[in-house]
Each structure stands twice: as structure tokens, then as C-alpha cells.
Amino acid sequence: MRPYIREKKVFGFDDVPENTCFEAGYLVTVNSGWRSIRPVVNTDKCVGCEQCYLYCPDGVISIKDNKAVIDYDFCKGCGICAKICKPGAIETEAERK
């Protein structure tokens, strides 16, 4: 469960809020371009222990059907999940663009 990405919109001066208040959880850009390595879940090895979900600083890992799923839009490729995974189900590979 995460906020969705809004449609891209150019903010003019008139759109900038006057009273410095704005909608919470408003996402317009992704972080995927930051990544130099890409964590990949091996679903055969994943036991659904949720350690990677707990320790991900960006919260991009969710658990679906007892397996870890990574949101590659916002994953920065820090590799904490691969290190924390005891069964070794998350492997890192070079990001290819």
C-alpha cells in the first residue's frame, strides 16, 4: 500500500500554495534512476519472513502471497534487503538501462 504517482503537471506561480500547505502523500517523480544495482527476488527461495520488508529504508518491499515483491519505481538499490535475507533469496545484479 503506497501513495500513487500523480500525473505530471507544471506548477505555475498561481498553483503554488500561498499558505505553504499542500496535500499529503503527493508523489510526482520516481527514484528508480538512482539505482546502480537492482535487487531481484528469487521466489523459490523466499520464505516470506518479512525481514526485508521491515528493514527497507524506502518501504518499497511488500509481501504478496507470502513472497517479497519490490516496487522498482522507488527502489534506490541500496542492497540492505539482499544483506538481511537469511535464505539468500534476494540477489543483486547490475542495473541495465
Add this chain to the structure above:
Amino acid sequence: MANKIADSISREEFFYGHKACAGCGGSLAVRAALKVLGPNAVSVLPAGCMSAVGFNFPQLCFSNNSIISTFAGTASMLTGIEAGLRAKGYKDFTAVGFAGDGGTADIGIQALSGAIDRNDNIIYICYDNEAYMNTGIQKSGLTPFGARTTTTPAGSNIHGNIRPKKNMFEIVAAHGIPYAATASVGYIGDFIAKVQKASQIQGTKYIHVIAPCPTGWGVAVDETVEIAKEVVDSGLWYLAEYENGEYRLTHRPKEFTSAEAYLKRQGRFRHLTEDDIKVITDSRDEKWKFIEKNFIV
């Protein structure tokens, strides 16, 4: 396989899409705490990494109500938010502040002290990355002895920071606060349990969580959690609680791992000589003597 800790917190993400560096310990602490407190948490963020990475208009990464405060005013703004919402008739909310180590131990300490004095019903979380990381690694009151920062450079005469870390946990506890705790993002279950406990207690709550910063500490981005575990395992940080006038240790390492190994794997400590490391291990052993004597272990 079910995970009890993961099941005890919200599945929703309240701090998402932020622009923190990869492997940021502070963002992990904020994310975990907000998942405990839920959508009705109102968070206050002073100047510091988490406000810099969370509010890049129009990319606003907090899904709960959040506000940026003045650097010194985290606790006073929490006081105001709590009083204001209470006056408006709201009951189900938590006012929570996330300040860095500089915003807590140096700049924000008087506001925090005042809030504890008034016993306002707030949670104050200090994510301690041991320097002013947002502005480029300047020494703060919570920078440990020997650490190299841009304002305490390591040279042939002076080896980094010459002063030890301020004992913020005991300073706060000395106010007679209802609840204070120390934690580390390396032991996330312990941290989550402490935030859960704090949310049930009436009055001011303070949680001091060690949150490594790969950029400032000179470690690889995937080592954040490991190093946050190692600082506890080596005895240089301890997990404890203060409640009802008593200190209690919540995690006791059976045997300390090597402090030298912990220090030498970080860029900010790599210049330390054997004598410097001896000073650090001696002060650690002294601290633990004090803990054995005064804490319920």
C-alpha cells in the same frame, strides 16, 4: 511464515518516495515509527535530513499530517499541535517529532526540556546519525570521540572529535520523564516495541534511536543495518528504557564484539591510532560498569 513484528504494525507506508540517500538509517527510523503510530500521527520535522528529503514541493512524501518546524522548536511545536488538536476536540491522534541529533542535543534541547517540564502528551524521536549530516557532516553534540567530520578533521595532532558523545538519554531521564528509551535501527523489533509502548503512555516520551548515515560514516550503502547492529553488539551503544524512575536494559550482548573492528570499518574512524581506540574501549567499559551498577539488567 508470519512475522509478529511486521503483523503488529500498519501495512501502509506513510513515508514513501522520499529523496534520502540510498541506505539512509534516519528514513528507516521515521518509516518504522510512522507505521506504528498510523495515519492519525501528526509529525513535526525540524530542519534536518528528514524535512529536506520529505518535502520537495510538489513531491510530498508524508502521507500523514506533517509540518516543518524551526530548528530549535520541534518540541514547542509538538506542544502547540497537541494542545490545539485537544482544544478542537480530537482524541485519536499522536503528536510525534522527528529531530536529528543536532536538532535535539544542541539546538532543540531547551524546547525539549520545556516540553518535558510541562509533561505534554507528545512523542519525541531523536534519530541520531552522530553529526549534522544534512549540511555536510559537521560535528554535533552527539558526535562520538574520534569521529572525523568537516569541522573536526583528522590530522597528525588532533585525531577527529576530541569530546565524547553527550549522554542525551540520561539528560532526558534526569527530568523524571514518564518514558525514555534508547534504540537502534539495527534492532528494529526493539525500536518498534518501544514506539508502541510510548504511544500507550500519557505524558512526554523520548526515544533516542541510532540511525547510521552511510554518507557521513563512510560505510557502504548496504551496511546501514549491519553497522547499527554492530554498534550495540560491540557495547558502544546500549538499548535501555527509563520508566517510573528506573533504568532498565532491554538487550544485553552476551559478549562484546571487537570495538576496533566496528570503528575501523567506518571511514570517519579509520585514522584512529591504537591509543585512541584504547580510550574508546576504556570509556565503553566504564560505561558498562555504570550500567551494571545503576540499571536493572
